[in-house]
Amino acid sequence: MPQSSTEFGEELRKRRLEAGLSLTALSGAVHYSKAQLSKVERGIKAPSRDLVRLCDAALGADGALIALAAEAAPDVPTEPAPGHIDEEDWIMQLSPDGPNRFQSLGRREVVSAGVASMMTWRSDGSGPVSPASGAGMLEASSSLFTHYRRLGQAVEPGLLLPVLIAQTHTLRELSAQTDAGTRQRLLALGSRYAEYVGWLVQETGDDHAALWWTQRAVDLAAAGDDQALAGYALVRRALVSLYRDDAQQTISLARRAQSGRLPPRIRGLAAQREAQGHALAGDLNSCLRALERARTLLAREDDSSDGPVIGTMHLPDPVGMVTGWCLVDLGRPREASEELDRQLALVSQDAVRTQVRYGVRRALAYASAGELDQACALTAPLLDDVVAVRSATVTTDLRRLARVLARHANHPSVRELGPRLGTLSRSSTS
Numbered sequence: 001m002p003q004s005s006t007e008f009g010e011e012l013r014k015r016r017l018e019a020g021l022s023l024t025a026l027s028g029a030v031h032y033s034k035a036q037l038s039k040v041e042r043g044i045k046a047p048s049r050d051l052v053r054l055c056d057a058a059l060g061a062d063g064a065l066i067a068l069a070a071e072a073a074p075d076v077p078t079e080p081a082p083g084h085i086d087e088e089d090w091i092m093q094l095s096p097d098g099p100n101r102f103q104s105l106g107r108r109e110v111v112s113a114g115v116a117s118m119m120t121w122r123s124d125g126s127g128p129v130s131p132a133s134g135a136g137m138l139e140a141s142s143s144l145f146t147h148y149r150r151l152g153q154a155v156e157p158g159l160l161l162p163v164l165i166a167q168t169h170t171l172r173e174l175s176a177q178t179d180a181g182t183r184q185r186l187l188a189l190g191s192r193y194a195e196y197v198g199w200l201v202q203e204t205g206d207d208h209a210a211l212w213w214t215q216r217a218v219d220l221a222a223a224g225d226d227q228a229l230a231g232y233a234l235v236r237r238a239l240v241s242l243y244r245d246d247a248q249q250t251i252s253l254a255r256r257a258q259s260g261r262l263p264p265r266i267r268g269l270a271a272q273r274e275a276q277g278h279a280l281a282g283d284l285n286s287c288l289r290a291l292e293r294a295r296t297l298l299a300r301e302d303d304s305s306d307g308p309v310i311g312t313m314h315l316p317d318p319v320g321m322v323t324g325w326c327l328v329d330l331g332r333p334r335e336a337s338e339e340l341d342r343q344l345a346l347v348s349q350d351a352v353r354t355q356v357r358y359g360v361r362r363a364l365a366y367a368s369a370g371e372l373d374q375a376c377a378l379t380a381p382l383l384d385d386v387v388a389v390r391s392a393t394v395t396t397d398l399r400r401l402a403r404v405l406a407r408h409a410n411h412p413s414v415r416e417l418g419p420r421l422g423t424l425s426r427s428s429t430s
Contacts, residue, residue: 008052
């Protein structure tokens with residue numbers, strides 16, 4: 001067996017004995033079989049990610065076991081955010097075919113998708129847009145953006161992305177033909193559209209294109225004299241790192257986004273992301289400090305702004321929900337399930353994507369705590385919505401849940417749920 005597995009097994013056994021626990025007692029604490037733990041301790045079997053986290057928490061290792069397992073894991077490739085590109089390459093459009101979801105097209109071909117809505121606001125159909133018409137387009141596009149974000153909670157990304165991309169380009173084109181004040185507001189709104197496109201693209205599983213669109217959002221915001229969105233782009237990049245299980249990169253990016261020059265909301269969202277990175281590393285105290293910092297910052301956010309909300313608009317208590325999320329990664333599933341129970345009760349039933357994302361994680365918490373019937377009961381009604389929203393990020397947790405439940409394949413509830421859960425957890429979002 002690899003030397004790395006042997007080293008982890010030896011350290012696990014050493015810490016178990018120091019804690020005065022038998023294999024049977026540790027088995028009961030982490031809900032893995034005694035035989036499986038024995039194989040891990042002897043280096044015969046490599047530990048799963050979930051087992052490492054549960055053992056780290058049960059033995060009070062403060063992330064040491066997680067760090068040891070991470071040293072043995074293959075390096076996760078990091079992908080920098082795409083930088084500046086030429087003007088003609090800016091125009092992109094969804095392509096349903098081929099390995100790349102996006103293809104570059106000519107300006108006229110893409111802008112034509114949104115030009116009809118733009119033309120209705122021209123003063124004479126050919127000249128520059130009047131301030132009143134520009135303001136009207138701004139108001140309509142802002143209202144549409146709120147509608148699209150709500151619709152995005154219930155449908156798969158591919159249904160919204162073409163119209164969102166076209167609208168982004170329309171706002172960008174229109175901004176060049178109106179007065180300076182309206183131009184700045186049009187570019188700011190266009191940047192929010194581009195950022196939302198980036199998020200939905202990540203939901204399709206294409207991290208590279210997601211980062212590309214996030215950078216385009218930063219470009220639009222900067223053109224409108226708004227430098228703050230560059231800070232939020234770091235938060236978005238940190239999310240990509242989080243789903244790659246790269247704790248240190250997640251923490252590093254999130255810390256960079258907590259500059260005192262940035263608005264409190266962006267710093268608060270960054271602190272939440274930092275907390276998730278610390279949870280991934282098994283560092284409970286740093287996680288809790290980051291969460292407390294996030295709560296303080298988000299309480300200071302300016303509610304007077306009439307612009308679109310940056311980040312989620314569907315969590316009544318975002319810090320509470322992220323706390324439940326972190327407790328799963330910290331190997332504290334019972335505490336996680338209790339917190340996620342409280343938080344999901346506050347979320348609107350219309351926020352389907354949010355309900356699915358955190359609902360699957362709640363089911364994972366119950367399964368990891370050994371409450372299999374409850375985990376299955378919570379998962380079953382979510383599966384139709386999993387199909388509807390087609391989320392790559394949700395699928396990540398769905399796969400973890402399927403692996404946990406697979407250890408109890410003969411349990412009646414697991415046998416009933418298993419076939420469909422297995423199919424959906426293997427499904428591609430492409």
